[in-house]
Amino acid sequence: MASASEFQDFLLKHRESRIAIVMHRNADLDALSSAYALNSIFPNSIIAAPDEMNKPSRDFAKETGITVNQLGKLKKEQFDGLIVVDAATYVMVEEARGWNVLCIIDHHHAPPEAERISADLEICVPDSPSTAQLVSSLIPDPSPSVAFALAIGIISDTARFKGGNIQSFEEIARLLKISGKSYSEALAIAEPELAPDEKMFILSCFQKCNVVAYKNFVIATTIVHASESDSSSSLSEFADIAFAASYRAHEQETRVSARARKHVPIKLNEVMREVGERFFASGGGHPKAAGANAKARPEEVLEYCVEAVKDALDSV
Numbered sequence: 001m002a003s004a005s006e007f008q009d010f011l012l013k014h015r016e017s018r019i020a021i022v023m024h025r026n027a028d029l030d031a032l033s034s035a036y037a038l039n040s041i042f043p044n045s046i047i048a049a050p051d052e053m054n055k056p057s058r059d060f061a062k063e064t065g066i067t068v069n070q071l072g073k074l075k076k077e078q079f080d081g082l083i084v085v086d087a088a089t090y091v092m093v094e095e096a097r098g099w100n101v102l103c104i105i106d107h108h109h110a111p112p113e114a115e116r117i118s119a120d121l122e123i124c125v126p127d128s129p130s131t132a133q134l135v136s137s138l139i140p141d142p143s144p145s146v147a148f149a150l151a152i153g154i155i156s157d158t159a160r161f162k163g164g165n166i167q168s169f170e171e172i173a174r175l176l177k178i179s180g181k182s183y184s185e186a187l188a189i190a191e192p193e194l195a196p197d198e199k200m201f202i203l204s205c206f207q208k209c210n211v212v213a214y215k216n217f218v219i220a221t222t223i224v225h226a227s228e229s230d231s232s233s234s235l236s237e238f239a240d241i242a243f244a245a246s247y248r249a250h251e252q253e254t255r256v257s258a259r260a261r262k263h264v265p266i267k268l269n270e271v272m273r274e275v276g277e278r279f280f281a282s283g284g285g286h287p288k289a290a291g292a293n294a295k296a297r298p299e300e301v302l303e304y305c306v307e308a309v310k311d312a313l314d315s316v
């Protein structure tokens, strides 16, 4: 990984550069807070996203007055290049193809070479609990609003510190002090209360999920119309391993989101990569939170996911 001093050199070199700071598709609070923080130290930068951000990010951007441009509408010739945050694969930000990528800051496991975005400066730390934490460690004196945003990014992406480490707590303490806000104020934005229809949707996932037990592990699967990641993470509050799949008729593709509880001794990013390869698409992510696209119907994909998990549990 590139060091903090290399980032300082990069910052000096690119202080005047015209930069688009780019988030992954369906950007989350980790990506948005990271982009917002970097935007504050590169005066000629703007923030861009390939598509609509997720709901908590849209709400936070609106409340904070963060402008997010559409990446596909930017003119390359008006920029010196991109900084990509919270992603290092073209699968997550297809519209970055053809751009000059100056820097990547990310915490996902390295994607397959063919899809990997390469940059002059790569700060990729798969063990980091969030990209916001990486960015926070690079910005010694953030403004109160940047500090508050980064605190929110850390709380959100660690699922309220379930995936945190010692530095997460150190950074949170530092950031909240600078922000002048309380932990509960940050938590309210990082984990917003769901709307009643969203709560009903999640509960319906529980109603119709399939459950199997294997070697003391409970595996739950469900098919949904949308919000597969909310569904899998809700199911994994109780199931050891959860998969939620939705079928995109337009792309003739199933999207699967996978979650595992922390004691589960397998790596879901490897399982999801295998699922993606089996069904002629792609997969990856984190050991306990991963996803895949698959060129098949959701029933078939979920069946394969469960078998792949059983195999993985067998070889532990």
Ligand SMILES: [Mn+2]
Residues within 6 Å of the ligand: 030, 031, 086, 107, 130, 131, 157
């Ligand atoms: Mn992240």
